[in-house]
Amino acid sequence: MSEFLAPYVDMVAPYAPYLIPMMILLPAFSAALTLLFARHPSIQRWIALIALAGLMAVSFMLVAISDLHGIQTVQIGGWDAPIGITLVADRLSSIMLAVSSIVLFAVMRFAIAQGIRDGGTEDPIAVFQPTYLLLTMGVNLSFLAGDLFNLYVGFEIFLVASYVLLTLGASASRVRAGINYVVVSIVSSMIFLIAIAGVYAAVGTINLAQIGIRMEEVPDGTRAAVFGILLVAFGIKAAVVPLDAWLPDSYPTAPSLVTAIFAGLLTKAGVYTIIRMRSTVFTDGEFDDLLLVVALATMIVGILGAMAQTDIKRLLSFTLVSHIGYMIFGIGLGTAPGLSGAIFYAVHHILVQTALFLVVGLIERQGGTSSLRRLGSLMYTAPVVAVLYLVPALNLGGIPPFSGFLGKVVLLQAGAEQGSWLAWVLIGGAVVTSLLTLYVMVLVWSKGFWRDRKDAPEGAIAMARPAPLADVTEDEVEFTERQDVGRIPFGMLGSTGMLVTVLCAITLVAGPLSGVTDRAAESAQDTTIYREAVLGTNWSDPGRTLDQATPDQEPDQFQNRDHPLRPAADEEANN
Structure with a gap:
């Protein structure tokens, strides 16, 4: 953390107990307000944007506070x-x-721009903002939860919201995909509940810090069984092979802006929980080799599936699955550099996948379809869209100096440092996957952007005019009959450009960001810090409270001289 920012961070640090609940309460209250103003779309839009902008400010303050204090x-x-x-x-x-x-x-701004341009009375616009804000609340709760039950609650909140968003427009294909998604999500939730019951039966608590302490005394077989069930539940949510079959069939049927937020966040919530369980609770690394095998299978199967697709949405859905494997690779290494690489790559992948799916929304608007059999000439008819695609596409393909390349380098270095034969196999698999990803990204470019549309097998066919928040209907028309070709609102381009700009900025600040992820990985693997922060006791000596600990024993907690427990600690040290 820069010394320039440190004084300002010190000023807001005492307010951290108020900032943390705001990440949950602000979207909840905003969702309620947007429902009250359901008949006033403009007020709804302002409430949603102000709430999400506020969350952005609060979250960055929390990053600074947690990194310094x-x-x-x-x-x-x-x-x-x-x-x-x-x-x-x-x-x-x-x-x-x-x-x-x-x-x-960014996605909310994209949705608002699209809704203003296409607004009508037949589509469920009024329910979009409150549902979206509830999804935001669920995602934030999942990241902040310190116990398994509230982690489950967070998952269920954003899953229920995702059911609504997935079926916006109520076309037959979306309802069918929505049913599949609901069934898979219910199965995953039931497995998660079974795992919670197993954890409580084994250790008598659902607090993550206390689970980690008590799991050390649980027999190996019981501990492995509980962790295995949790991995299945979280693996379904993260869409790792062989638990990924639901994703390529569910995501492509949703509106592009909905698919963008699903691809960016919902699978990463599963990855986050795997990181949290592995670093906080099940620290013995018993399943690390299995995670590495799963990571390799996820990389290869996902990218091979992408190579077989002719629809850009389905292609990106398979690349989404494939690159989840990179994060599982970092987790499975079981080292701080590997975990740091996984976190860095998660940050990169959230942004790049969201940006690419938003670009698909722009392509559908310009070309009337996302099928490569029907697209062409976009390089000439929509050069701005072409640039907005090319930057994240090269980034995902791992072309230097973009963040995708840097994230892969960090993971490959961590694998080489770990040095096991399985790690070297993963290094080879990661390199092959990166090259094949670049191939499919270039394939989309050559067919959708560079090729003349009249040379496409079905180039004369498009879809009917996009409907609000529903992208396209199922009615096919002649491309020349579309009246809205090229009419892309600035807000849609601007929000997509915002994400592409942030992706480029990550490349420029890769050093400081990597430093933060390094410290995040190191502190995540130091269970002492987490347990004492949560439980308020020295977990190695239950009779000793935190206010009796000395600053040198708890460096992260007492870096701040104004920490509320610091005076008691100083007095104890002096005595």
């Missing part, structure tokens, strides 16, 4: 941990909150 916790409901509800903002969760807030704001 260590883990910040809030006990909710008047009960201390492990009995009460604990919200935890450490470096890892704060980073995820910050990058999530960026894409949530």
Whole structure:
């Protein structure tokens, strides 16, 4: 953290107990307000934008505070941990909150611009903002939850919201995909509930910090069984092979702006929980080799599936699956550099996948379809869209100096340092996957942008005029009959450009960002810091309270001279 920012961070640090709940309460209250103003779309839009902009500001403050002053916790409901509800903002969760807030704001701006341009009375515009804000609340709660039950609640909130968003427009294909998504999500939630029951039966608590302590005394077989069930539940949400079959069939049927937020955030919530479980609770690394095998399979199967697609949405859905494998690779290495690489790559991937799906929305608007069999000439008819596609496409393909290249380099270096034969196999798989990703990205460019549309097999066919928040109808028309070709609102271009700009900025600040992810990985792997911050006791000596610890024993908590527990610690040290 820059010394220039340190004085300002010190000023806001005492307000951390108020900032953390705001990440949940602000979207909840904003959702209620947007429902009250359902008949006033302009007021709805302003409420949503102001709320999401506020979340962006709060999340960046939490990143700075947690990086300078260590883990910040809030006990909710008047009960201390492990009995009460604990919200935890450490470096890892704060980073995820910050990058999530960026894409949530950008996608909302995209949706508002599209809705203003196409607005009508037949589409469920009024329900979009409150549902979207509830999804935001669920995602934020998932990142901040300090216990399994509230983690489950966060998942369920954003899953229920996603059911509504996925079926906007109520076409037959969307309802069918929505049913598949609901069934898979219910199965995943049931497995998660079974795992929670197993955890409570084994250790008598659902607080993550206390689970980690007590799991050390649980027999190996029981511990492995519980972790295995949790991995299945979170693996479905993260869409890792072989639990990924639902994603390519569900995401492409949704509106592009909805698919963008799903691809950017919902799968990363699954990845985040795997990181949290592996670093906080199940620290013995018993499943690391299995995670590496799953990572390799996810990379290869996902990218091979992408190569077989002719629709850009389905192609990107398969690349989404494939690149989840890079994050699982970093987790499976079981080292701080590997975990740092996984976090860095998650930040990059949230932004790049969201940007690419928003670009698909622009392509559908300009070309009337996302099928490569029907697209062409976009380089000449929509040069701005071409640039907005090319930058994140090269980024995803790992072309230097973009953040995708840097993230892959960090992961490959971590694998080489770990040095096992399985890690070297993963290094080879990661390189092959990166090259094949670049191939499919160039394939989209050559067919959709560079080729003349009249040379496309079905170039004369397009879809009917886009409907609000529903992108396209199922009616085919002659491309020349479309009356809205080229009429892309500036807000749609601007919000997509915002994400592409942030992607480029990550390249420029890769050093400081990598430093933050390094510290996030190191503190995540130091279970002592997390447990003492959450439980308020020295977990290695239950009879000793935190206010009896000395500053040198708890460096992260006591870096701040104004920490509320610092005077008691100083007095104890002097005595």
